[in-house]
Amino acid sequence: MLEIKNLHANIGNKEILKGINLKVNAGEVHAIMGPNGGGKSTLASVLAGKEGYVVTKGEVIYNGKNLLELSPEDRAREGIFLAFQYPVEIPGVSNTNLLKTALNEIKKYRGEEELDAMEFLTLIKQRMKIVELDQTLLSRSVNEGFSGGEKKRNEIFQMAVLEPKLAILDETDSGLDIDALRIVANGVNKLKSKERATIVITHYQRLLDYIVPDVVHVLYNGKIVKSGGKELALELEEKGYDWIKDPKELIEH
Amino acid sequence: MSQILDLKNWYLSNFKSFEHSLNGESNHPIHALRKQAIERFSELNFPTTHDEDWKYTNISSLLKYNFKPSVGRYKLKREQITSLLFGDMKCSLLVFINGHYSEALSDVKNFSKGIIAGSIEAELKNNSEILYKHFGKYADYKEQIFTALSTAFTKDGAFVYVPDGKIVEDPIHILFVSSSENENIISQPRNLFIAGKNSQVSIIEHYAALNEDVYFTNSVTEIYTDENAVVDYMKLQEESKKAFHVSRIEVSQERNSNFTSHSISMGSEISRNDINAKFNNDGGESTLNGLYILAGDQLFDTHTLIDHAKPNCNSHEHYKGILTDKSRGVFNGKVIVRPDAQKTNAFQENNNIILSDGALVNTKPQLEIFADDVKCSHGATIGRLDEDALFYLKSRGIGEEKSKIILLHAFASDIVKTIKVEAVKKYLEAILENRFQHE
Numbered sequence: 001m002l003e004i005k006n007l008h009a010n011i012g013n014k015e016i017l018k019g020i021n022l023k024v025n026a027g028e029v030h031a032i033m034g035p036n037g038g039g040k041s042t043l044a045s046v047l048a049g050k051e052g053y054v055v056t057k058g059e060v061i062y063n064g065k066n067l068l069e070l071s072p073e074d075r076a077r078e079g080i081f082l083a084f085q086y087p088v089e090i091p092g093v094s095n096t097n098l099l100k101t102a103l104n105e106i107k108k109y110r111g112e113e114e115l116d117a118m119e120f121l122t123l124i125k126q127r128m129k130i131v132e133l134d135q136t137l138l139s140r141s142v143n144e145g146f147s148g149g150e151k152k153r154n155e156i157f158q159m160a161v162l163e164p165k166l167a168i169l170d171e172t173d174s175g176l177d178i179d180a181l182r183i184v185a186n187g188v189n190k191l192k193s194k195e196r197a198t199i200v201i202t203h204y205q206r207l208l209d210y211i212v213p214d215v216v217h218v219l220y221n222g223k224i225v226k227s228g229g230k231e232l233a234l235e236l237e238e239k240g241y242d243w244i245k246d247p248k249e250l251i252e253h
Numbered sequence: 254m255s256q257i258l259d260l261k262n263w264y265l266s267n268f269k270s271f272e273h274s275l276n277g278e279s280n281h282p283i284h285a286l287r288k289q290a291i292e293r294f295s296e297l298n299f300p301t302t303h304d305e306d307w308k309y310t311n312i313s314s315l316l317k318y319n320f321k322p323s324v325g326r327y328k329l330k331r332e333q334i335t336s337l338l339f340g341d342m343k344c345s346l347l348v349f350i351n352g353h354y355s356e357a358l359s360d361v362k363n364f365s366k367g368i369i370a371g372s373i374e375a376e377l378k379n380n381s382e383i384l385y386k387h388f389g390k391y392a393d394y395k396e397q398i399f400t401a402l403s404t405a406f407t408k409d410g411a412f413v414y415v416p417d418g419k420i421v422e423d424p425i426h427i428l429f430v431s432s433s434e435n436e437n438i439i440s441q442p443r444n445l446f447i448a449g450k451n452s453q454v455s456i457i458e459h460y461a462a463l464n465e466d467v468y469f470t471n472s473v474t475e476i477y478t479d480e481n482a483v484v485d486y487m488k489l490q491e492e493s494k495k496a497f498h499v500s501r502i503e504v505s506q507e508r509n510s511n512f513t514s515h516s517i518s519m520g521s522e523i524s525r526n527d528i529n530a531k532f533n534n535d536g537g538e539s540t541l542n543g544l545y546i547l548a549g550d551q552l553f554d555t556h557t558l559i560d561h562a563k564p565n566c567n568s569h570e571h572y573k574g575i576l577t578d579k580s581r582g583v584f585n586g587k588v589i590v591r592p593d594a595q596k597t598n599a600f601q602e603n604n605n606i607i608l609s610d611g612a613l614v615n616t617k618p619q620l621e622i623f624a625d626d627v628k629c630s631h632g633a634t635i636g637r638l639d640e641d642a643l644f645y646l647k648s649r650g651i652g653e654e655k656s657k658i659i660l661l662h663a664f665a666s667d668i669v670k671t672i673k674v675e676a677v678k679k680y681l682e683a684i685l686e687n688r689f690q691h692e
């Protein structure tokens with residue numbers, strides 16, 4: 001589904017991604033862990049098409065297409081969804097308006113029939129239940145005045161409505177209490193299917209108790225320095241990241 | 254300079270022809286006022302950017318033209334103005350063509366006894382006492398050349414009178430439509446709205462054009478809100494993009510009266526808007542909201558003044574601007590809190606979004622506070638569309654153009670949503686939708 005080959009990316013003149021290789025197949029869940037500043041969010045932003053990042057080398061193939069050539073909106077329409085680490089507040093734009101417009105733009109792109117008001121309402125009511133989001137949030141402006149937890153749940157709610165093929169969750173678990181964490185994980189798991197894949201960027205192993213990854217990667221200093229099964233996450237939790245930073249350790253493993 | 258001298262002479266000689274055209278009317282009491290005003294006009298000078306109040310607004314392109322006073326010979330068919338009406342909103346409709354009342358196009362509801370919505374010309378003919386009591390009392394012509402010009406050429410305009418205790422259920426839509434064939438007409442509507450004690454009325458002053466002509470609207474509106482009156486006022490300015498628009502609105506508020514205004518401006522090459530509200534007594538409330546949307550070489554200038562002359566009054570002011578191309582915006586918000594005016598609340602905010610490198614806004618709050626127990630605040634912002642918000646929308650599959658429209662709508666929405674007349678809100682929404690299509 002997604003193949004990242006030797007991806008290098010700069011912000012300004014600074015190289016942040018220094019040769020990322022990653023292959024994600026449909027049906028898989030990949031976790032990307034690693035210390036702060038390693039480049040996890042940068043990778044997510046480059047995949048989503050945010051401006052200001054310059055890819056200097058490498059390529060990204062997504063379902064046979066050159067992803068880097070697509071506009072951010074076309075990437076979304078092709079099924080990519082990024083749950084932001086820091087979701088922005090958009091005063092004056094209601095959650096409903098955002099979702100309805102997004103859903104219909106995606107459907108239009110795919111040549112599918114747009115939803116009418118009733119169908120849309122039914123859909124969002126159903127999806128709200130998954131993330132146990134309060135219905136009053138729907139008519140409110142996107143993320144405006146939301147608590148940290150509400151923002152994160154709102155991201156997952158949007159994901160549940162838009163049903164992406166490839167979801168990238170950037171530290172959606174950070175700052176969540178255990179109940180909210182369960183809700184978020186539950187939202188992700190409900191969407192799991194053979195056709196879909198998820199990349200879970202996280203700092204903490206505990207999320208992976210709820211979202212069980214097929215592969216765990218460690219991203220450090222712009223590179224994936226280690227990959228392994230879900231036990232790697234436990235090891236990281238135990239030992240911290242320092243041993244990863246030591247090149248000798250890496251060779252031994 | 255000599256050109257401008259010529260221009261003054263041009264208006265002075267036009268005044269002579271105007272006097273002739275009045276025939277018997279020159280014995281009318283209002284004519285003395287006209288003569289004083291033209292006298293004063295001859296002494297005053299057109300403002301230049303050396304005048305503090307006109308610092309950012311260069312009107313030399315307006316002064317290039319010898320505008321001809323309109324003589325009211327234009328007739329229009331109803332179909333020509335339907336697109337300028339607010340759907341099938343229930344309202345009383347007053348239509349003015351180049352500043353002259355059109356009885357044929359107007360549609361004035363049968364009001365309950367005493368309520369008047371009609372033309373100034375008719376009131377002058379009727380020697381209306383209520384008109385004399387208020388006319389020219391709030392918009393002083395002595396220091397403002399455009400008001401002097403307007404007063405000198407007093408002829409027609411909209412007149413609304415709501416007696417004490419009366420409530421006008423449906424809004425009054427006053428449409429000033431310009432239609433000329435490159436004749437460089439000047440229209441000078443003089444409007445007077447009087448809301449009696451405990452009365453209520455909603456008035457929409459609407460300026461529009463049938464073609465993209467060069468013309469000049471110089472309007473003066475005086476509004477009197479008597480004790481406990483509630484007046485919802487809106488000025489919708491969609492003049493031709495080549496037109497000039499100078500407008501002065503004076504609001505005089507008595508005890509516990511509530512005045513709300515929305516000033517929506519999208520038209521004209523240069524527009525200058527003065528809106529001044531004065532509290533003559535305690536407990537008044539005044540809301541001045543505005544939205545200006547500018548493109549091309551348009552220049553929009555609004556100067557507001559809220560005079561807290563008495564205690565316990567509240568004023569709220571919120572203007573927002575969206576500018577692109579090489580357009581210019583000027584916002585000057587003056588608030589005076591006089592020594593007497595304790596327990597004043599005055600809030601002012603001006604926010605601008607600039608969509609191009611060439612557009613510019615000059616915004617200036619001017620607070621003069623002479624009382625100590627007051628709450629006053631002001632804020633101004635000038636910025637770009639929020640890139641992060643734009644990316645957020647695009648990352649959800651919404652196209653670039655649509656995302657921008659959504660954000661501009663959102664920006665404008667806190668002004669639009671406070672508009673009380675639903676049909677007008679809808680009309681405006683539709684305009685905004687089209688207007689932002691290509692930004």
Ligand SMILES: Nc1ncnc2c1ncn2[C@@H]1O[C@H](COP(=O)(O)OP(=O)(O)O)[C@@H](O)[C@H]1O
Pocket residue numbers: 011014016034035036037038039040041042043
């Ligand atoms: N807008 C930016 N401008 C300059 N440097 C940035 C910017 N955003 C992130 N960086 C730098 O890029 C590196 C990677 O950051 P990030 O991708 O956010 O890491 P992570 O998500 O793994 O914590 C850090 O050194 C950070 O300081």
Ligand SMILES: [Mg+2]
Pocket residue numbers: 040041042085170171
């Ligand atoms: Mg990050």
